[in-house]
Amino acid sequence: MNLSVKSLQSLSSEKTLNLKQVYLDTKIKKIIDILNEELIGLVPVKTRIQEISALLVVDKLRENLGFITGNPGLHMSFTGSPGTGKTTVANRMADILFKLGHSKKGHLLTVTRDDLVGQYIGHTAPKTKEVLKRAMGGLLFIDEAYYLYKPDNERDYGAEAIEILLQVMENQRDSLVIIFAGYKERMEQFYASNPGLSSRIANHVDFPDYSPEELLVISRMMLEEQQYQFSPTAELVFLDYITKRRSQPLFANARSIRNALDRARMRQANRNFDSGGRILTKSDLVTIVDEDIKKSSIFDFTFRD
Structure with missing residues (x-):
């Protein structure tokens, strides 16, 4: 009309x-x-x-x-x-x-x-x-x-x-x-x-690409979705991981972060599995600690995705 x-x-x-x-x-x-x-x-x-x-x-x-x-x-x-x-x-x-x-x-x-x-x-x-x-x-x-x-x-x-x-x-x-x-x-x-x-x-x-700080927030959200959490010091270690990983080839922002967290959970599971038979607590099952991240090859300068 x-x-x-x-x-x-x-x-x-x-x-x-x-x-x-x-x-x-x-x-x-x-x-x-x-x-x-x-x-x-x-x-x-x-x-x-x-x-x-x-x-x-x-x-x-x-x-x-x-x-x-x-x-x-x-x-x-x-x-x-x-x-x-x-x-x-x-x-x-x-x-x-x-x-x-x-x-x-x-x-x-x-x-x-x-x-x-x-x-x-x-x-x-x-x-x-x-x-x-x-x-x-x-x-x-x-x-x-x-x-x-x-x-x-x-x-x-x-x-x-x-x-x-x-x-x-x-x-x-x-x-x-x-x-x-x-x-x-x-x-x-x-x-x-x-x-x-x-x-x-x-x-x-x-x-735009995410900043390291934004990727850390994203990683925290991803862990919470799966009922995991960082220890206070592990969060800082993971921020260091993000900074190093962003400068490497084939970095894919949130996808790479998800892959990194999956590997950290695998290391956490293996660490708990090799704990010598001790009784695990709920915190043991949900917490990602420093070593679960530091065992990434990115920290020994022989990077592999």
């Missing part, structure tokens, strides 16, 4: 614009709260998600009042190192879009190049279309998306998959949101080689 300036003024004077109530009615506050609890740090990421959510809520209010609402571009790019929460944020974004009516099913489908690109002529199109069919009504998360484009291989079929994705992004954006994810530098090269793709993505979100 198109409204004149006069009718808009009349409408605004007659109706109360209760934005807070509309926000509460959508029930996305709970999702935002969960996201803030799940993720330590990442302030720029949380800010962007909040901004997207705010725009969609305001659009919902405008629609309820009879205003014209455009179709906001919701395709996204998530860039950053592994283990920085990209998949977690994508899952929460799927929930938000579902609550706001921008997604019919609210599911998230995660794929890689192998799910989209075929190995011979005529194989890529049906593979890509099958994935898109499964993703319709929700979000499609393409991890390590830069692998779709291989300019050095003339017989590669990734370009065909990209063309199909471009068509869907433009013509069916009411039915599907696509998120491209991967390392920042490689994704920038990927977009530079595909101007049409980059122009269809309105939201570029960069996920």
Whole structure:
């Protein structure tokens, strides 16, 4: 419905614009709260998600009042190192879009190049279309998306998959949101080689690496989830471990921390197993101590992940 300036003024004077109530009615506050609890740090990421959510809520209010609402571009790019929460944020974004009516099913489908690109002529199109069919009504998360484009291989079929994705992004954006994810530098090269793709993505979100202090908080939360805890001194030793590990190759933020804690629990279990038959206390079973961490090879300069 198109409204004149006069009718808009009349409408605004007659109706109360209760934005807070509309926000509460959508029930996305709970999702935002969960996201803030799940993720330590990442302030720029949380800010962007909040901004997207705010725009969609305001659009919902405008629609309820009879205003014209455009179709906001919701395709996204998530860039950053592994283990920085990209998949977690994508899952929460799927929930938000579902609550706001921008997604019919609210599911998230995660794929890689192998799910989209075929190995011979005529194989890529049906593979890509099958994935898109499964993703319709929700979000499609393409991890390590830069692998779709291989300019050095003339017989590669990734370009065909990209063309199909471009068509869907433009013509069916009411039915599907696509998120491209991967390392920042490689994704920038990927977009530079595909101007049409980059122009269809309105939201570029960069996920920064966690600081050592943030990773320590994350490690504490991970242990609490499994009903473990650090001894007071072990926490300081683990902070030292984090600092050393961050400078090593193949560091993957929260993923590497989870792996390190799994190994620490193994050492703790083995230490208790070799305790000479003494009676174990509850504290023995739940506490990670200094030696459970210091036995990591990272402390003897012969690192292995």
